[in-house]
Amino acid sequence: MGSNELRVIVVGGGLAGLAATVRIAEAGLPVDLFSLVPVKRSHSVCAQGGINACNEVARQQGYSEYEHFDETIYGGDFLQHQPPVYEMAHMAPKIIDLLDRMGVPFNRTAEGMRDLRLFGGSLYKRTHFAGATTGQQLMYALDEQTRRYRSEGKVTAYEFWEFLWPVIDVDGKCRGIVAQDLRTMQIRSFRADAVVIATGGCGLVFGQSTNSVMCTGGAASRCYQAGVKYANAEFIQVHPTAIPGADKLRLMSESARGEGGRVWVPAVKKDGKWAPHPDSGRDPRKLDEATERWYFLEEKYPAYGNIVPRDIATREIFSVCMAGFGVGGGNMVYLDLTHRSREFLETRLGGIIEIYRKFVGEDPAELPMKIFPGVHYSMGGLWTQYAPKGDLKGMVKGDPRNMMTNVEGLYAFGEVNYQYHGANRLGANALLSCIFDGLFCGEGVAGYVREMGADPASQASASMYDEVVRREESRIKSLLSSKGGENPYQIAKELGAEMTAASTVVKSGARLEKALAKLEELRGRHERMSLADTGSWANQNLNWARVVGDMLALADPILRGGLMREESRGSHYREDFTERNDERFLKTSVAEFDATTGRSRITHEDVEIGLVKPRVRNYGKVGSKSKTKKNEPATASA
Amino acid sequence: MSSKNDAKGKAANTRTVRFNIKRCDGPGQPSRWERFDVPVQSSSAGSGSANVISCLQWIAANPVTIEGRKTTPVSFDCGCLEEVCGACTMVINGQVRQSCSCLMDSCAPNDGDEVTLEPMSKFPVNRDLFVDRSRLFNDLERIRGWVPIDGTYDLGAGPRETPEQQQQRYKLSECMSCGCCLEACPQYTLEPDEKEWDHAFVGAAVISQTRYFNMHATGKELAKQRLDVMSGPGGVSDCGNAQNCVKVCPKEIPLTESIGSVGRQTTIHKIREFFMGR
Structure with missing residues (x-):
């Protein structure tokens, strides 16, 4: 390292991390990229359905970037700051063009244009896709561009390295990180003039989820424990359509519904009302379309039908199952694509059809799929700031404040950032927000680092770094020597079960209180573990035991934020407070870690709603009192 | 991954699958075989089938060989668990494949069935089933x-x-x-x-x-x-x-x-x- 050379660290090699890496390297700054896995294997590969952007067809039907912005705000139940969303929606078409230039094999029309499909929360086709593995395809394109910079020596990748702690100086500026090599178990510090955390979500806090095994929220939790604020933790998206499994819940993309998939349960009409079918486990093909199948989403939401947003679909599916309508009396409903041709399914949904066939052993072209909601995405995340334009229509380009946390020089991009999605994320907006953060806000990082030129991390005192390394080493040593008998896998399992029971589709004050008490117990037991492996080479047992503690820390604001939010909004539904309460809670929950108790302190701060005024959000549900939207087109585009 | 079954003996609809796993403590170290008996639930409506990963997770939580000897959890590489990340490749019963999509229902459907796990042989072993x-x-x-x-x-x-x-x-x-x-x-x-x-x-x-x-x-x-x-x-x-x-x-x-x-x-x-x- 040159003595005065400026450097940036990016932690996380998913879409957000790689987009940031590419943009920052392109700005001429060397990047050190840290990842738990070879970056090509990051969790972004699991995204299936697509990526939203206004496009020429939709535009000529009356859609616009503004509509995309408005849908995202409405979908998020008005909880997000509006200027960043405005900027994102307006940059979206350019992001698609860029990905196209990078070689992403987007599906094509006969004329060779990028094909489009419908997605939840919109009546226009504005979702671009590559089969049903869009995330994988976008990841690979960015992995390839990163590889190019790696080959030129502008990016150094540290794969199979785990981020342990940010290094923060006496002035409160982030000056690097401490990380651990997952093979040699070596712990060392790395200097940097800015650090971008792009480590995704925290699905594993809930035990089973649609997330990959590394999505523990560990890195976010460590930043939070080091003093970074954590916002809107209670907003966890439960995806309506997942397949249950012994090790994880496998996602069945929303694109299945976007491409015409119909959700139904076996039922019979009694006195004009639907009742559970007496033989609901029988061959679904033998159930009569009109009299034995209740298409409950289509019936309740005539405008949007099966493409209502995720929080609504999830609650409806959950509630029909709770009312005894589930297939065979269990917790499952049908997601039916059997009316589509095999060829159509292969070219547009091949990836997910394959997953269903492999993991369930049935063919979705022949039999309707059996699905149930599963924990999927974290709208909340590390608290970040932004620099709004004077008229609030977007962010100031290149401003160092964009997506910087409360710790100077420490940024949060992608799912780990709490911005953009409010109380509920619309399908196919996640890939967009990840890449947008990397590209748009990456520029601010480069600007910030250049401003730091006079005081580079390469010249900072070594003792600051050594101190964090020593603290991390002693933490590991105490984990290895602990002999309390508790098993980290058992603690994680109990945490997951408790979180799923208390804090997913339906919550209540009493249940959340109970879960907080359980959390207290688990925190105590985590102090009394015994590790089955105390070795010093590729010790996965140790890394797991450590991150279980970080999951326990992060579970606290998820529960406590939910307890304090006495309203229902987006993904957060309280059976004891069933209405949205803008007066009290059109606010961001901000959690700060209290090191003495291990708990969070929650405060609330205002949301910037200067562009779109909050309105009733019911997606035109039959029987609801007020109309939803100003100008809903009568039908979806052709 | 329930310990209830152990306490009560084999619960109904649970079978035992024996895993033979080729282990190695690190690069240049000799390899050895260890055997584990893993309780596997029959897949029923709503639960989904166990797979090699869920069995390895069970072993990680209960690292005891069939001889009753305590050992270390088996190191392995995995990620998405839905066959899109490419991490969890192993040689299973002599065949190279993704371990996440290796379902117990098809690979070891009966009580007492055996499953052999080895790391890929064309890459250096980091540890156990985890290769570079x-x-x-x-x-x-x-x-x-x-x-x-x-x-x-x-x-x-x-x-x-x-x-x-x-x-x-x-x-x-x-x-x-x-x-x-x-x-x-x-x-x-x-x-x-x-x-x-x-x-x-x-x-x-x-x-x-x-x-x-x-x-x-x-x-x-x-x-x-x-x-x-x-x-x-x-x-x-x-x-x-x-x-x-x-x-x-x-x-x-x-x-x-x-x-x-x-x-x-x-x-x-x-x-x-x-x-x-x-």
């Missing part, structure tokens, strides 16, 4: 596996493409660098020495990626450099045409077609070089 596939990523760099764009600024759309070409490219782009094709290939051999990687055989996955990038209108710009690698040591001519690769590819990528295509491109490239000079 850096060479594969090095080879993607060797062939310049990227589209040389002019930068990330807004320069309009990419090239138009027919649906037929898109479908062909998409199929190739599904390669998740899992390494199954390399494990099955007789010509691809273990090479722990990094210095040798730039001469060693690249194998089917990387040949197919060469074809993929050469198909793209902008990607083509680097075709010549890629074909230089493909016509050099470790290039496409090292392929012995065993055709094992295509049989084990979990994504059913037409690897032999790719090898044929890159072989032809390389021949033309060499002829052109011969007549036109470099």
